[in-house]
Amino acid sequence: MVKVVDGRLVEHPILKFNRGKEVTIYFNGKPIKAYEGETVAAALYASGVRIFSRSFRWHRPRGFFCAIGKCSACMMEVDGIPNVRTCKVYVRDGMQIKTQSGFPNAEKDFFGVMDKLIDRIFPHGSQYTKFNNKIFREMLISRLRSFAGFGNAPKVEFSGNADYEEIECDVLVIGGGPAGMSAAINAGKYGAKVLLIDENPNLGGQLVKQTHRFFGSAKHRAGTRGIKIAKILEEELRKIPNVDIRLETKAFGIYGKIVGAVEKSKLLRIIPKKIVVVTGAYERTLIFENNDLPGVYGAGGVQTLMNVYGIKPGNRGLIVGSGNVGLILSYQLLQAGVEVAAIVEAMPRIGGYFVHAAKVRRLGVPIYVRHTIIRAIGKDHVRGAVIAQLDDKWRPIPGSEKKIDCDFICVAVGLSPTHELLYQAGCKMKFVPELGGLVPLRTKFNETSVEGIYVAGDVAGIEEATSAIMNGRIAGIHAVIALGLGGEMAKKELKESLRDLEEFRAGPFGERIICGIEKCILAKEVEI
Amino acid sequence: MRVAIIGAGIAGLATAYFLAKEGIKVEVFEQKFLLHGASGRNSGGITAQFDDEELIKLAIRNEKLYDKLQSEIGFNFLLRKDGYLKLANSIEELGRIELQRKFGLKVKIMEAEEVRNIFEDINTEAFKFASFYPKGAIVFPWAVIWGLAKGCKDLGVKIYDFTKVEIVAEDGKVKGVKSGEFHEADVVVNAAGAWSKEINDKLGIKEEKRIIREEICVTESIKPYIDPYILHASEGLFLSQSMRGEIVGGIVGKSDGGMTSSLDFLIRYAKLVTRLVPKLKGLAVLRQWAGIYDETLDGKPKMCFSEIKGLYQLNGFGRKGMSIGLACAEIASKEILKFTQEE
Numbered sequence: 012m013v014k015v016v017d018g019r020l021v022e023h024p025i026l027k028f029n030r031g032k033e034v035t036i037y038f039n040g041k042p043i044k045a046y047e048g049e050t051v052a053a054a055l056y057a058s059g060v061r062i063f064s065r066s067f068r069w070h071r072p073r074g075f076f077c078a079i080g081k082c083s084a085c086m087m088e089v090d091g092i093p094n095v096r097t098c099k100v101y102v103r104d105g106m107q108i109k110t111q112s113g114f115p116n117a118e119k120d121f122f123g124v125m126d127k128l129i130d131r132i133f134p135h136g137s138q139y140t141k142f143n144n145k146i147f148r149e150m151l152i153s154r155l156r157s158f159a160g161f162g163n164a165p166k167v168e169f170s171g172n173a174d175y176e177e178i179e180c181d182v183l184v185i186g187g188g189p190a191g192m193s194a195a196i197n198a199g200k201y202g203a204k205v206l207l208i209d210e211n212p213n214l215g216g217q218l219v220k221q222t223h224r225f226f227g228s229a230k231h232r233a234g235t236r237g238i239k240i241a242k243i244l245e246e247e248l249r250k251i252p253n254v255d256i257r258l259e260t261k262a263f264g265i266y267g268k269i270v271g272a273v274e275k276s277k278l279l280r281i282i283p284k285k286i287v288v289v290t291g292a293y294e295r296t297l298i299f300e301n302n303d304l305p306g307v308y309g310a311g312g313v314q315t316l317m318n319v320y321g322i323k324p325g326n327r328g329l330i331v332g333s334g335n336v337g338l339i340l341s342y343q344l345l346q347a348g349v350e351v352a353a354i355v356e357a358m359p360r361i362g363g364y365f366v367h368a369a370k371v372r373r374l375g376v377p378i379y380v381r382h383t384i385i386r387a388i389g390k391d392h393v394r395g396a397v398i399a400q401l402d403d404k405w406r407p408i409p410g411s412e413k414k415i416d417c418d419f420i421c422v423a424v425g426l427s428p429t430h431e432l433l434y435q436a437g438c439k440m441k442f443v444p445e446l447g448g449l450v451p452l453r454t455k456f457n458e459t460s461v462e463g464i465y466v467a468g469d470v471a472g473i474e475e476a477t478s479a480i481m482n483g484r485i486a487g488i489h490a491v492i493a494l495g496l497g498g499e500m501a502k503k504e505l506k507e508s509l510r511d512l513e514e515f516r517a518g519p520f521g522e523r524i525i526c527g528i529e530k531c532i533l534a535k536e537v538e539i
Numbered sequence: 540m541r542v543a544i545i546g547a548g549i550a551g552l553a554t555a556y557f558l559a560k561e562g563i564k565v566e567v568f569e570q571k572f573l574l575h576g577a578s579g580r581n582s583g584g585i586t587a588q589f590d591d592e593e594l595i596k597l598a599i600r601n602e603k604l605y606d607k608l609q610s611e612i613g614f615n616f617l618l619r620k621d622g623y624l625k626l627a628n629s630i631e632e633l634g635r636i637e638l639q640r641k642f643g644l645k646v647k648i649m650e651a652e653e654v655r656n657i658f659e660d661i662n663t664e665a666f667k668f669a670s671f672y673p674k675g676a677i678v679f680p681w682a683v684i685w686g687l688a689k690g691c692k693d694l695g696v697k698i699y700d701f702t703k704v705e706i707v708a709e710d711g712k713v714k715g716v717k718s719g720e721f722h723e724a725d726v727v728v729n730a731a732g733a734w735s736k737e738i739n740d741k742l743g744i745k746e747e748k749r750i751i752r753e754e755i756c757v758t759e760s761i762k763p764y765i766d767p768y769i770l771h772a773s774e775g776l777f778l779s780q781s782m783r784g785e786i787v788g789g790i791v792g793k794s795d796g797g798m799t800s801s802l803d804f805l806i807r808y809a810k811l812v813t814r815l816v817p818k819l820k821g822l823a824v825l826r827q828w829a830g831i832y833d834e835t836l837d838g839k840p841k842m843c844f845s846e847i848k849g850l851y852q853l854n855g856f857g858r859k860g861m862s863i864g865l866a867c868a869e870i871a872s873k874e875i876l877k878f879t880q881e882e
C-alpha cells in the first residue's frame with residue numbers, strides 16, 4: 012500500500028520523490044503547506060483545492076487540468092501579478108496567491124448563477140444586436156466593460172528582470188523529448204553547434220511520465236522503463252560539449268530565419284541554420300455534458316501530478332479510452348494506491364496492447380467496450396459519471412445508462428501533433444488521420460516543405476518513442492550533411508538509419524503509420 | 540444603374556450601404572474574406588485630432604455617423620467613448636491644437652503630471668506633453684465590418700468573398716469588373732485600400748502613394764485598466780484596452796512590406812510600452828499580426844472620379860480609415876449618385 016501524507020504519495024513502489032524544504036504559501040489569505048520544487052497548482056491540489064478559477068462568461072468552475080501551462084484553467088494572481096499559470100510557477104515561502112475570476116473568490120463565486128441565467132437574458136452575440144438605442148447602447152458598453160477582463164489589473168511592477176540574448180547556431184532543436192534528444196545527439200556528434208530547448212524544467216518529454224516498461228523490440232530498449240530511456244539519452248547528450256541545452260525555454264515563433272524563444276525571463280533571438288521541430292503532441296479532449304467540471308482531466312495532467320509531483324489525484328478514477336495511454340495510466344494509478352472504477356472504450360475492442368489490458372484486468376478493473384461517457388456528475392467537482400452502451404451507429408442505447416462512482420475522470424482519447432510552429436513557419440500541412448491529425452509534408456529525410464526545417468517524433472505523426480528516436484537521428488544527420496559536416500561517415504550512417512527505421516516499421520503495428528506517411532511524403536527528394 | 544465596389548473594408552462596405560439606401564444596385568467584391576484588409580487588423584482608435592481642416596471636419600461627421608449607423612442597422616460596434624490621448628516629447632509634435640479648437644474640438648493640453656488623472660499608472664518620464672480629446676473613442680473594428688455587412692445584406696447588396704476582381708475598361712470608360720466571371724457596372728469604386736495602387740497601376744493610372752505595414756499585438760486580458768486610446772506621437776507607440784480586456788498595441792507603421800509579423804517588432808514594442816506603462820511588464824502577449832494601408836503624400840484620402848469615366852477612387856486612408864472612412868463613404872455615395880443621375 013502506498014502511504015499518503017497531506018495528499019502526497021510517499022514510498023511509491025517505483026518512484027522516489029525528493030521533496031524540498033517545507034514552505035508556507037497563502038491561498039486567498041489561508042496558509043497552505045508546500046514543498047520547494049512543487050508548482051503552486053500542485054501544492055494547492057495536494058491541500059484539497061479543486062476550483063482554481065471561473066470561466067469568463069458563465070462563471071463555471073475551472074480546475075487543475077493540463078498541468079503543463081497549456082489550458083489557462085489555473086491562472087491566478089501571484090504576488091500581485093495577474094494571470095499567472097500556477098502550474099508553471101514554483102512555490103516560494105510567503106507567496107500570496109489569489110483566485111481572480113470570482114466574487115468573493117473562485118471557490119465561492121456569487122456570479123456562479125450566471126451559468127443558469129446568462130443565456131436567457133443575454134444570449135451569445137446579443138451584445139452586438141441588442142440595444143439599438145444610443146443611450147442604452149452606451150450604458151451597456153460601460154456595464155459590459157466592468158465585467159470584462161480575466162485577471163485583476165497589475166498592482167505592482169513585475170520584478171523579474173527581462174534579459175535578452177542573441178544566439179547563432181548550426182542546428183536548433185525545439186523540444187527535448189526522445190526525438191529532440193536524438194536529433195541533438197546525432198547532429199552534435201558530427202560537430203554541429205547545436206542548441207536544444209525545451210519548455211519543461213527537465214529533458215525527456217513524455218518519457219518522464221512513463222514509469223512502465225516499454226513495448227517495442229529488445230534491440231530498441233523494450234523492457235526498459237520510459238524514465239530510464241530518458242536518462243540514457245540525456246547522459247549521452249550531456250557528454251557532447253557542442254550541444255547547448257536550455258531548459259524552461261519555450262519557442263514561441265519561427266519568423267522566417269529567426270526563432271523567438273523565452274528562457275525563464277530572458278528573451279532569446281535565435282538565428283539557426285537548420286531547425287528541427289520536435290514539439291511532440293497534445294492530448295485530445297472529448298465532448299460530453301459537464302466535461303469542464305473540475306476533476307475531468309487529460310491523462311497527461313494526471314500523470315504529471317502523480318508521477319512528477321507525487322500527488323494523489325483522487326481516490327477513485329474513471330478512465331475514458333483504452334489505448335495504451337489509458338491502460339498504462341490505469342496501471343500507474345493502481346500502483347499509486349488509487350482505485351480505478353472502470354475503463355470505457357467506444358470501440359468494440361480494446362485499443363491498446365493485450366499485455367497492458369491483461370494486467371489491469373487481472374487487478375480487477377472492468378473494461379467496458381462499446382461504451383462511452385454521457386456526462387460528469389457534480390456541482391463544483393466530479394462526484395460521479397454516467398456511462399452508456401453504444402449501438403453500431405455510435406448512438407447511446409436508451410436504458411443502458413450506468414452510474415459510476417468516482418471523484419475524477421481521465422480522458423485518454425489520443426494525441427494530436429503540436430503543429431503550430433510549423434504552421435506559422437509556412438510548412439505545407441495535411442490532415443492525415445493515421446498520423447493523428449494535421450502533420451507537415453516531409454521528405455524521407457524528415458525535411459518539411461520549408462528548406463532547413465525538419466520534423467521528427469509525435470509532431471510528425473503520433474507513433475511511439477523508438478521511432479521518435481530513429482526519426483530524430485535521421486533529421487539530425489541530414490541537417491549536418493546539408494551543412495557540409497560529417498563527411499562520408501555521416502552519409503553512411505544516414506543510409507543505415509533509414510534502413511533501421513524501415514525494419515522497425517515492418518511489423519504489424521507499423522502498417523497504419525506507413526500508410527499515413529505515404530500520404531504526406533514530399534515528392535521532391537533532397538538526395539545528398 | 541449598377542455599381543461594383545472593390546474591397547469589403549470600411550470604405551467599400553459603407554459606400555455600398557449608403558448607395559443601397561438610395562435604391563442603387565450594388566455588388567461588393569472582396570479578394571479574401573471580410574476583415575482581411577486593414578479594417579480587420581487595426582487598433583480602432585477614433586479621433587479628430589488632425590492638422591487639416593478637411594480631415595477634422597470629416598472626423599467630426601464620422602463620429603455622428605457611428606451613432607447613426609449603429610441605431611439604423613441595429614448592430615452594436617462596441618464603441619467606447621473614453622477619449623483619445625495623444626502624447627509627445629515636444630508641444631509641436633502634438634500637432635495644430637489651435638486649428639483643432641477653431642473647428643470646435645475641445646482638446647485639452649496637459650503636462651505629463653496631469654495625465655495621471657486620466658491614467659494613474661502612466662510613466663510621466665516617458666513623455667512631456669499631452670493633448671486629450673474627450674470625444675475620442677475606441678471601436679471594435681470587426682464589429683464595424685460585421686455591422687456594415689449586415690446593413691448591406693439587409694438592403695439586398697451582394698457581397699462576394701474570395702473573389703479577386705480586375706477592372707474592365709474600354710475607350711476610357713468602365714464596363715465592369717471581372718474575376719472569372721464578368722460583372723457589368725456603370726460605376727466601379729476602387730476601395731481596395733493598400734491594394735488600390737496595384738489596381739490603378741494595371742489601368743495605367745499613375746499615383747504617388749506609399750504602402751505601409753503596421754504591426755500590432757494583444758496581451759492576455761485583464762480587468763478594465765486603461766480607459767483612453769493612447770498614442771505616443773513622438774515614438775509611434777499606441778495602445779488601448781479592448782472590450783475583452785486585452786491590451787491592444789503596436790507601433791505606427793513607417794515602411795512597406797507584406798503582412799507578416801516580426802520578432803523585432805515585439806522586442807521594440809515591449810521596450811516602448813513597458814517604459815510608458817511599467818506595470819504591464821508581467822503580461823504575456825497572446826497574438827501578433829500586421830496589416831497594410833495606403834497613404835497619400837499629403838495625408839488626405841482620395842475620393843473623386845478619375846480619368847477613366849465611371850471609375851471612382853476611394854482610398855488612401857492611411858492610418859485614419861476608422862476615424863474618417865464612414866464620412867468619406869457618405870460623400871462618395873453622394874457623388875456617385877449625382878453621376879448616375881447625370882448619365
Ligand SMILES: Cc1cc2nc3c(=O)[nH]c(=O)nc-3n(C[C@H](O)[C@H](O)[C@H](O)COP(=O)(O)OP(=O)(O)OC[C@H]3O[C@@H](n4cnc5c(N)ncnc54)[C@H](O)[C@@H]3O)c2cc1C
Pocket residue numbers: 185186187188189190191208209210211215216217218221224225226227260261262263289290291292335336337339340429467468469470474475476477479
Ligand atoms: C501514457 C503514455 C504511454 C506511452 N507508452 C509508450 C511505450 O510504452 N512505448 C513507446 O515507444 N512509446 C510510448 N509512448 C509514446 C512516447 O512517449 C511518445 O511517442 C514520444 O515521447 C514522442 O517523442 P517526441 O520527442 O516526439 O515528443 P515528446 O516526448 O512529447 O517531447 C516533446 C517536447 O517538446 C517540448 N516542446 C513542445 N513545444 C515546445 C516549444 N514551443 N518550445 C520548447 N519546447 C517545446 C515539450 O515540452 C516536450 O518536452 C507513450 C506515451 C504516453 C502518453
Ligand SMILES: Cc1cc2nc3c(=O)[nH]c(=O)nc-3n(C[C@H](O)[C@H](O)[C@H](O)COP(=O)(O)OP(=O)(O)OC[C@H]3O[C@@H](n4cnc5c(N)ncnc54)[C@H](O)[C@@H]3O)c2cc1C
Pocket residue numbers: 545546547548549550551568569570571572574575576577578579580581582583584585702703704705730731732733734735738752753754755789829830831832853854855856857858859860861862863864
Ligand atoms: C495595425 C493597424 C492599426 C491601425 N490603427 C488605426 C486606428 O487606430 N485608427 C484609425 O482610424 N485607423 C487605423 N488604421 C488604419 C485603418 O485600418 C485603415 O485606414 C482602414 O481600415 C482602411 O480601410 P479601407 O476600406 O480603405 O481598406 P481595407 O480595409 O484594407 O479594405 C480593402 C479591401 O480590399 C480588398 N481587395 C484588394 N484588392 C482587391 C481586388 N483586386 N479584388 C477584390 N478585393 C480586393 C482587400 O482584401 C481588403 O479587404 C490602422 C491600420 C493598421 C494596419
Ligand code: FES
Pocket residue numbers: 052074075076077078079080081082083084085086096097098099
Ligand atoms: S495551464 Fe495550468 S493547468 Fe493548464
